[in-house]
Amino acid sequence: MTSPRAVIFDLGGTLVHWSDWETGADGKWAASYDHLVTQFSDRKWPSRDAYVNAMRDAERDHWRRVDTEHWSGPPTGLVREGFDRLGMPVSGAELLGAMDGYAKAIAGWSTVDPEAVTVLKLLRERGYRLGLLSNTWWAADWHNADLAAHGLASLLDVIVYTSDLPHSKPHRTVFAEVARRLDVETDECVMIGDRMVDDVSGALEAGMRAVWRKNLSGFPSSIAVPTAEIEKLSELPDLLQKWGGP
Numbered sequence: 001m002t003s004p005r006a007v008i009f010d011l012g013g014t015l016v017h018w019s020d021w022e023t024g025a026d027g028k029w030a031a032s033y034d035h036l037v038t039q040f041s042d043r044k045w046p047s048r049d050a051y052v053n054a055m056r057d058a059e060r061d062h063w064r065r066v067d068t069e070h071w072s073g074p075p076t077g078l079v080r081e082g083f084d085r086l087g088m089p090v091s092g093a094e095l096l097g098a099m100d101g102y103a104k105a106i107a108g109w110s111t112v113d114p115e116a117v118t119v120l121k122l123l124r125e126r127g128y129r130l131g132l133l134s135n136t137w138w139a140a141d142w143h144n145a146d147l148a149a150h151g152l153a154s155l156l157d158v159i160v161y162t163s164d165l166p167h168s169k170p171h172r173t174v175f176a177e178v179a180r181r182l183d184v185e186t187d188e189c190v191m192i193g194d195r196m197v198d199d200v201s202g203a204l205e206a207g208m209r210a211v212w213r214k215n216l217s218g219f220p221s222s223i224a225v226p227t228a229e230i231e232k233l234s235e236l237p238d239l240l241q242k243w244g245g246p
Contacts, residue, residue: 001187001209001243001244002185002187002188003188003243003244003245004128004188004189004190004209004240004243004244004245005128005129005184005188005189005245006128006129006130006131006179006182006184006188006189006190007123007128007129007130007131007189007190007192007236007240008130008131008132008133008175008178008179008182008189008190008191008192008203008208009130009131009132009133009156009192009193010132010133010134010191010192010193010194010195010198010199010213011132011134011136011143012110012134012136012194013193013194013195013213013215014113014192014193014194014199014213014233015112015113015116015132015152016110016111016112016113016116016146016150016152017110017111017113018109018110018111019111024109025056025059026052026056027105028102028105028106028109029051029052029055029056029102029105030048030051030052031101031102031104031105032051032055032098032099032101032102032105033045033048033051033052033098033101034048034101035097035098035100035101035104035105036051036094036097036098036101039097039101040093040094040097043094045088046086046088050086051082051086054082054083054085054086055078055079055082057082057085058078058079058081058082058085059078059082059137061081062078062081062137066135066168070167070168070169070170070171071166071167071168072135072137072162072163072165072166072167072168073137073163074137074139074163074164075099075137075138075139075163076095076099077137078137079095079098079099079102080095082098083095083098099139103139103141103142106138106142107142107145107146108146108149109146110146110150112150112151112152113233115232115233115234116150116152116233117150117151117152117155118234119233119234119236119237120152120155120156121155122237123236123237123240124155126237126245126246127246128240128245128246129157129158129182129183129184130155130156130157130158131156131157131158131159131160131178131181131182131189132147132156132158132159132160133160133162133169133174133175133178133191134160134161134162135162135168135169135198136161136162136163137163138161138163139163140159140161140163140164143159143161144159147159157182158178158181158182160174160177160178160181162174165177168198169195169198169199169202170197170198170199170201170202170203170205171202172202172205172206174202175189175191175202175203175205175206175208176206179206179208186206186207186208187207187208189203189208189209190208190209190210190211190227190240190243191203191208191209191210191211192210192211192212192213192230192233192236193210193211193212193213194212194213194215196212196224196226197224199212200212200224200226201224204224204226204227209227209228209243210224210226210227211226211227211228211229211230211236211239212226212228212229212230213229213230213231213233214229214230214231
């Protein structure tokens with residue numbers, strides 16, 4: 001096989017973690033609501049609970065389409081869908097107000113994996129091209145702020161969010177796109193992620209090696225057999241060397 005020249009990381013569950021992803025989500029949307037109604041206090045808004053429920057339903061529908069259609073869409077689409085569920089037409093300014101409130105609420109939500117910075121620095125020193133490929137509906141700026149705060153942004157050569165693409169992982173085109181931006185062939189790439197379907201099966205289908213970061217919620221499945229499995233990011237450099245990498 002071709003020696004690896006590039007390593008592509010998943011974001012959530014691989015480089016960073018959200019310990020209360022599900023339980024904390026309602027509070028983030030509640031903060032979005034509070035920001036919105038304060039900024040546009042002259043308009044009659046639904047209750048906070050109704051707003052939170054509508055946005056959470058829109059969010060769940062987004063991820064259902066990701067799972068079933070490998071579709072993707074921008075944050076404006078999801079938030080507007082939430083307002084549609086409330087039967088409320090909103091102006092562009094009001095839409096942005098809701099998004100601004102959500103962005104402020106999620107700032108600093110994630111925690112960086114304790115080995116991420118060390119491993120990324122080592123791989124850069126060895127000459128690998130490094131990329132990130134994340135399934136997300138969030139705006140790139142929201143994620144990039146966290147990456148910068150965690151000291152990760154400067155260590156990545158290419159950052160790709162599916163909110164800027166027409167498809168999501170495991171659609172093979174998103175893997176081809178990140179390889180193109182890294183200026184390498186797909187068979188020179190190694191993808192590492194925590195999800196057996198999104199990360200592993202998609203990378204394999206695109207012609208990449210795929211490393212599954214073992215975890216209890218990564219949906220292990222017979223749909224794919226990873227090229228390798230690791231439990232910690234620090235296992236990755238030695239694994240790459242076994243495959244002929246620097």
